[in-house]
Amino acid sequence: MSGRPSIRVNQVGYLPGGPQHATWVTGEVAPRPFVVFDAAGAQRGAGRSEPWPERPEPTSGLTVHVLDLGGLPPGDGFRVVAGDDRSHPFRVAAGLYDELSRDAVELFTRLRCRHAGDVAVPGWTGPDAERLYPGWRPDGVFDVSGGWYDAGDYGKYVVSGAIALWQLLDLARLLKARGRDASVVVDECRFQLDWLLRMQVPPGHQYAGMAFHRVHGTEWSPIPGRPEDDPTTRVLHRPSTAATLHLAAVSLKASRVLDDAALVDVARTAWRAAKQHPDLIAPDDEGRFGGGPYGDPDLTDDEVWATAEWGLPVTIPPPADLDGFDFDRVTIPALLDSGQDLRPPADRLLELQAGQPWGQPYAPEQGWHWGSNGRILNNLVVLARAHEQTGDRRYRDGVVSGADYLFGRNALGQCYVTGYGTDATRHLRTRQFSTIPPGALAGGANSIPTPGFPSDPRLDGRPPQCHYLDEDTSETTNDICIRWNAPLAYITAYLSDG
Template identity: 35%
Template sequence: MPATPSLRHPTRLAAALVTASLLVGGFLAAPTATAAPHTAATTAVRANQVGYLPDGPKRATVVTTATQSLTWQLRDASGAVVASGATVPRGADTPAGQSVQVADFSSYRGSGSGYVLAVDGSASVPFDIRANLYDTLRSDAMAFFYHQRSGIPIDASLVGSAYARPAAHLGVAPNQGDTAVPCQATVCDYTRDVRGGWYDAGDHGKYVVNGGISTWLMVNSFERAKRAGNESALGDSTLRVPERGNGMPDVLDEARWELDFLMRMQVPEGKPYTGMAFHKIHDAAWTGMPLRPDQDPQPRELHRPSTAATLNLAAAAAQCARVYRPYDAAFADRCLSAARRAWTAARANPALYAPDSDSTGGGAYGDTQVTDEFYWAAAELYATTGESGYRDAVTGSSWHTSATAFSAYGFGWADTAALGRLTLATVPNGLPTADRDRVRTSVTAAADGYLSRMAAQGYAVPVPADGYFWGSNGEVANDAIVLATAAELTGEGRYRTGALETMDYLLGRNAIGQSYVSGYGRTASHNQHHRFWAHQLDASLPNPPAGALAGGPDSALQDPVAQEKLTGCAPAACYIDDIGSYSTNEVAVNWNAPLAWLAAYAAERTTTGEPPTGLCAVTYRADSVWSTGFTATVTVKNTGPTAVDGWQLNWAYPGGQRVTSAWNATVTQNGTAVLARDAGWNRAIAPGATASFGVQGTHTGANPSPTAFTLNGNTCT
């Protein structure tokens, strides 16, 4: 289906939308299946429907019009109350269009199955608390890519009989490719063997710009795990791939299937634009639904090379040369050769853009700003080779000092400068210490921005209020990667907390109480837009396999089903689990790749197995109270092992009090939610030290003290 709109233009419609209505039998038609209700929630208590880690954050959101704190109870499978406390009123959550409160039961460290959180007469769906919570999702999210492989039989012994199918697009009738694919008219006068790779989304197209970032994310997941000493979890014979047992880590086997395809897309020597990469390959016209890929009769076409595709190849292949070398030096050499040739070709053709109008039969993936791709590719080549030419390309790029490398919407297939930053921040290289420190600071600054956004919202989502566009769930998962990288760089638990809470959002703690991952949670998406996983259209076909991430809320309502069923929705609620809603419910490799990355990260155990120590303690003391007002002193103590450099403290007033002034901190209030920031001179709190500030405010009736505080996203005692 159509490409995700660029993160630089989150509301831009791809030209493909003109022809992207459901195709049935080759004809444009309205959806024939009965649409599922778009309101999935069956309870006001929205929790992670899979569960929580014993040593991780445990928060749920309660939809309620109550303005006073409510009592929450955590009950085990027998119904016994194992923990209780008071919710924190948050007031209006604008993206969700709801009034909410938050229950924080992070202090509970038990484990088991069948827990429910009960608040004000409502109870969450049952969930688990256990250390191995994400082990299965790690495997399933990775298996998505094997399901999406082109050019190989999908083996029932690995995926089950419902998902098995013959090899597709190998030139065996009724297929017409991909072993000798011609170009579109005027593009080239030869054919290319471009078999293999992953089908990009719910259709049968393969796109280099989406494949490049997706491959990078999968390989980066292994590279990060290896730095953390946890590579064995993604090692040989850990995943469901046919290459298991070959001595290569399974995640690298899977990524290699796409890397081989990406290198086949490179223009050969002696041809015009040699070294460039063809932008994409897909059917000449949109295929019907449902349609298994091996039954696709459409002719296939190569689309003209683009600078963006070429730089994706250069970046992914350079990363390959670095990460694969200990396991297959010959393949690493082949990757590096392809990366160098792609870089040279892109430098010679720096403005060969894929047009947005090229959207017949597949998404356009247009992108007219490629300086960020140049930066990303240079960073990967420099990290791999250490050569001065690539270093100069890095340091000479405007992105190297730009504050917008991490945009307000994170990163994505059209915004890749952040990927270069992540590599330069984590992979040993020869940048001067001050320069490397600045790069690392940019990562933590971006992560701090996401934490601030999460702290200001009832559902703890890192995206802005206008960030619910096509593929918003992929954006959430990408932001989690930045948070997790900041945790690696600093060792600060608040970043890990933030990364894990994004998983809560994807698995049910959201505006509609929907788990967006198939097979995970009581109300999980299971009608994602796909041509073979199409049970909603044909009962003989399967629903998507477990571990497939739906695109998520899209407030632009860019398909007929969304327009019919979701008109008037709040941005964070603009989602429907219907196969016809391709703008909210499609799957794509660039959304499942960060999900797989995040699942692997969340599945890692701590080295000791012990819960982390508390990082902060807060004392709130009412100094003076009169009939309509009060003053109070708030003292924050750093109980963690490292200094706090820049702090923000969040709480909510249970009695609806209003802050009118403050000293020694900058204090703002939204509804009952209060945010206090350091005053600059007191931004640093050493381990064991404290910072105090005062507030003055008004109240009506009682003046109860707040009982729950978070410091930089960490729950305080």
């Protein structure tokens, strides 16, 4: 991005004793010397750059060198100098991510739904509903209050909300295992879980035991606008098999982490309902009716996930790609909770990461997905869990290096978390906040078109990593989402000292 330093560093900083790398955007062909100075101007490190062999590097379209900064000691105000270029200042400290890990969780509190109207929401009816959901005849109104708003709008979605809750439940597990206070995270988990339970269709209604797929307005709510001022009509969309399997899976996870045996009955009811209605697929409406469709035509992995959470024998195929898990790609959550060996997928991610001059374990050939930053973090979660399982330091180092990308060591020199770094995201697309709080993650580069959600024409023709705009009009690159902040909370807590 114009005006930003050509030497890209982690603007939050580096952990002592871990890998410390920077990436230099330069046309130089041969290795060049670089020096690291502290705030007082004293030299604290030096070395020679390593030209990246692919020129240009394909994800960014840039010619770059990688700089190994070596074992810089704790301190503030470090800068890297190579030729005429200087990096942003950064620090080296053990507690780099402590405050950020708390801010990342605080976003969920800020996204809590306190909409009074959600205590009595009807099922959606009318010509569009009948076309999308033939045979569904909803009756009455339902209390679906609470829960977290999904993104920069006022929709709440079971498949997205369940995977975000699964992540925070795993964060609570991690904190407890390390003897740290998990009470704030547990409180957020219970708030979201209470909403998910209210999304389960009660007895006496069509599709009883299943989970409504989503709740939001029949039209997109205005921007800006507070939830209490939302003029749209809020409705529930037909239950889906995917939502029901996700409810079963996350209820089982919660029963263990929160020590709540009653949740097993919730999961059992959902499991049986999903088996009775295996083909209720959420249609792809292209987001025309006030919210994203969150469709998923292939439920094979959803059933595998729920089966794994039951602890039943299940064959979990290795993922065919390394594009990160998401609401519609839940094989990896199944694998993580199955107790199986995590080294094979983690080793594949380390191999992929070693082929990137920016340090991220993510580089899909078909393009970068909506929410690529969340997918990168989810790949880092795999590495973190592999480190927990094996104690192999390589996996932790992979997490440390991968985090660099999110905090400024990327093609745009962009720190994608609000309130952190010199060139942090500032203009997230969100209805909820007049002032964006710290600790919110932007979706990031997105080079794959999404029907119904037009991309900005200014991004046309850019390399995948450069498909990003820090503007509040860029829904496909600069939105917020609970599915992205959940792994941010996990990874920063994993890297945190307290």
